[in-house]
Amino acid sequence: MPEPDRPSGADPEVYALVTDAPIDRAAVESFVLSRRDGALVTFEGVIRDHDHGETVSALDYSAHPDAERFLRETCAEVARETGLAVAAAHRVGALGIGDVALVASVAAPHRAAAFAACALLVDRIKERTPIWKRQHLAGGATEWVNL
16 A cells, blocks of 8 residues: 655644653654655754763753644744654653753655754754753752753
């Protein structure tokens, strides 16, 4: 049976999720990938143990109540601009070093378009989605980032 075409046009379907549970990378990727695609690009934002020379022990992500709507609008905009299916999920709550905070995926017939669209998607998510992080630094201090 042939695969159905993805919706396109003014309101493309997108996968956008803000969750306090671990992100299911396979669900994000399976939303975008079809038999016509030869490239799947997935970005994972992983919690690291440092930032600007400071040791980071953990992060807390907080989201505006409408954060998922902003994420969906951003995904839809990138999908319209690129003509590709895009998907993204962002985690909130307490995360430790090595935890995945963001998964963004794009599939395309060729790799250059997939890489470019995924980079655009991640940059726009960071610019527009009202999700903030508080870093827990060595010694017990905390700091908010990108408020």
